[in-house]
Amino acid sequence: MNIGDAAEASGLPPKTIRYYEEIGLLQPDRRGNNYRDYSGSHIHSLRFLARARSLGFSIEDCRQLLSLYGDRCRASADVKAIARGHIEEIDRKIGELEQMRATLSALVDACHGDARPDCPILEGLAG
Amino acid sequence: MNIGDAAEASGLPPKTIRYYEEIGLLQPDRRGNNYRDYSGSHIHSLRFLARARSLGFSIEDCRQLLSLYGDRCRASADVKAIARGHIEEIDRKIGELEQMRATLSALVDACHGDARPDCPILEGLAG
DNA sequence: AATAAAGGTTCCAGCAACTGGAAGTTCAAG
DNA sequence: CTTGAACTTCCAGTTGCTGGAACCTTTATT
Secondary structure, X not given: OOHHHHHHHHOOOHHHHHHHXXXXXXXXXXXXXXXXXXXXXXXXXHHHHHHXXXXXXXXXXXXXXXXHHOOOOOOHHHHHHHHHHHHHHHHHHHHHHHHHHHHHHXXXXXXXXXXXXXXXXXHHHHO | OOHHHHXXXXXXXXXXXXHHHHOOOOOOEEOOOOXXXXXXXXXXXXXXXXXXXXXXXXXXXXXXXHHHHOOOOOOHHHHHHHHHHHHHHHHHHHHHHHHHHXXXXXXXXXXXXXXXXXXXXXXXXXX
């Protein structure tokens, strides 16, 4: 299967798939014409990667998850630990964003937002 | 005022301050020895930038906000529009993260997380 | 059979917003 | 006078791709 079809099948752009190969996430076979050749299990891995990335896992997390995915003797505890760590990270980010949102939205509410130059938002930023 | 003191006064690292200069956010004076020289109003701008960045405004947003901040004839509506746009962006990000969190946390809850290889998280990622 | 279009290949550059490090001034203290 | 801190510039690396150039192979059309 050519990279274009692999892209179609996995939902990842060809560029991204080549990039994943470059950083050693996934090594496809090569055909006589030097074209990459993706098997069913490659496609499976690509879809796995696509989902893991869409859930916000870092590339390094993905590397570990993929390795655990391919390890028939893995302990589910290892996977769970990575996922838990990632949830904590997500919670941290959500917290930060909500903090920003609250501050910002207080400033926006205080601003009349018309043609006059007086502006509580800028004043708030100026401190 | 030297860059080290400006860093101290603004809370931004010297590297960041130089970077802001490089991208044209803020032009300090130069002394005879080629050292950068920051005035009170420079410090004010740096603190403004530090706060705006900590609220998640992009550098380009900051550039506009800083320009509005320095414009005595600005309309507060312009500022409010930028801030509103940014809040929307924050809301979008929060939404995405919460979506991820929900999916991920369902997977984590389904995973027994012990020494056995059976793992709903990996199965979920595999699709 | 010739050719054009589509899809493959490599490599290099760039995005955001810094950050680290090297190599070379200049300044302040003892 | 020397040591060390703080300053200068420039280049490389971070994360995770993405765009483009230059070239090769396959496929479709004439």
